[in-house]
Amino acid sequence: MASEPTYSEAYQSGIREEMNNNPKIFIMGTDLQERGGHFAQVKGIAQEFGGERVRDTPISEAAMIAAGVGAAMYGMRPVVDLNFMDFALGAMDEIINQAAHIRYMFNGSVPLIIRATSGIAQAGAHHNNSFESFFAHTPGLSVAVPGTPWDVKGLLKTALRADDPVIFMMHKKLTGMRGPIGGPEDLVPFGKARIAREGADATLVTYGYTLIPAMKAAETLAAEGKQVEILDLRTLFPMDMDAVIEAVKRTGRMVVVDEAPLFASITAEIAATASEAAFDSLKGPIVRVGAQRAPLSADPGMVEATIPSISDIEAALRKVLSY
Amino acid sequence: MGTREEMLAMLRMMMMIRNFEETADKLTLRGKVSGGMHNSSGQEAVAVGVMSALAPDDVIATTHRSHHHTLAKGFSAREVMAELMTKATGVSKGRGASMHLGDVARGHFGGNGIVGAGMGIGMGAALGIKLAGDKKVAVGFVGDGGMNTGRTWEAVNMAAIWKLPLIVVVDNNQYAVETFIERVTAGGDLPKRASGFGLPASTIDGQNVLEVKDAVAKARDFALAGNGPTFLNAVTYRYYGHNVGEKGQYRTLEEIEDWRTNRDPIDQLAARLFADGLLDQATFDEMTASVEAEIKDAVEFAENSPNPDPADVMLNVDSGKLRG
Known part of the structure; x- marks a missing residue:
């Protein structure tokens, strides 16, 4: 029997299925096309969908999130991949003041996923912050913290079919965790423990x-x-x-x-x-x-x-x- | 240039914006506008010149000083005035006031309380346009103050590498709140700074509506042909303080008077139209009276409109789709 997919492969599976279903979904971030992201979270996705839909960006967090916000307002469904959650600090205005607050004022939605690997592992103070409470505290944001491959895929699918900015936090130490994943319509709802x-x-x-x-x-x-x-x-x-x-x-x-x-x-x-x-x-x-x-x-x-x-x-x- | 009708429409729009701003300034001093307001008097030609070159469904994203952009984009004086007074009939349904005018569905991706942020969103809109394969452009307005925030150049770089249909318009009134741009801008030459990113960049006369319109029209054609962004530094001047009621000592009365007397965008266009025989006194008086009536009506509309219902505080915080 083939081994079960990893936590990162669960993400690949979810993003691949949803990108096939919805041409408006695209991904942007650093080191995505060749490397597949720092956690192999999008390994092979660029080869499948091309460079327009899996975009390598400069290391410009503010512009990455701003690009996601504006494109989402325009009607696209961007996924900005920050690799490490800590890098969100270079774009906190874009996340908090912009992405999270636009719907409230401007008669439009911001269907933007901000994916990043988070949690405590190694490499010190700049790669191991815990921002869960920051983001959960901010009106307008939703925060996913999947603990299994099944939930990675199912929560990602739910997020990609909703209309809100979502902070999608995947734990470093779960990157290689194996487990079952659902099929194309096995969505995991937000807000259900x-x-x-x-x-x-x-x-x-x-x-x-x-x-x-x-x-x-x-x-x-x-x-x-x-x-x-x-x-x-x-x-x-x-x-x-x-x-x-x-x-x-x-x-x-x-x-x-x-x-x-x-x-x-x-x-x-x-x-x-x-x-x-x-x-x-x-x-x-x-x-x-x-x-x-x-x-x-x-x-x-x-x-x-x-x-x-x-x-x-x-x-x-x-x-x-x-x- | 353009037809006589187009020229008169530009003149009237600038006159309307001026009357709107001067009226709104007085209303703010009387306590009718919550949270202060950023008066754009003097900067009308930038807004009107840009919008005259855009198609109605092109997208804009702008700054904390955006009444003129919003009115020129085609939003009514009624709904902008109502928004200043945080009325439910306002552009942002009373939730935004002076700094947060926007309606995504009408291609206005918002004013912004954060310097440089609107331009970044405009860049994102341009990415959306490109990916959707639409024949449109986005304009990202930014002030001279936004020339020294890092995010601005991150966004310019990204627009340049991806050849996005973005027009960066620096609505350069020369003062970042009360700090003269030249005191805080190394190198001094903004287009030179921008051109380092490999895109066309120039300084234009932001008091000359026709020059602004022509420059934006060229930038738009350039973008629609797939060539990417353009950077336009439109030098202009704001007649009032950064916020209502502020009378700082950071510039001389002579300087203000010089811009008002010798370089006013409305006077310049009117003079030119008179000289070219495209405008006569009777038409001008008629326009003045109709603008006055329009703004008077807008104030009455705003004052008679209800505030938002406090029961709606939680409405549109999010879509609700993730809350089951």
């Missing part, structure tokens, strides 16, 4: 790469007789707060984990909203696990000390299970 693991004793809410250490922590606790439910948010805006609140009501114990600095983070939003909505169902405080509020070091030991470990997640779960 997935139960990645069932369990009645506590709920762990997370997304993206953190699903993997979360799953390992849950297995450790299972060996100790406690079953932890894991919710994969899949998108951060819209966010499936209904699923989070239902989970609080179901298990009464909640841990929220990601690898962004804890202060003013997505985990804070989830804990606050769930506490407001379902305080009476909680057996004790929701516990958040995240990174220290430090730039990311290039040293592997420093990285480990900055972001949550499996044992940090286990400790948080043990704490809520002790209520």
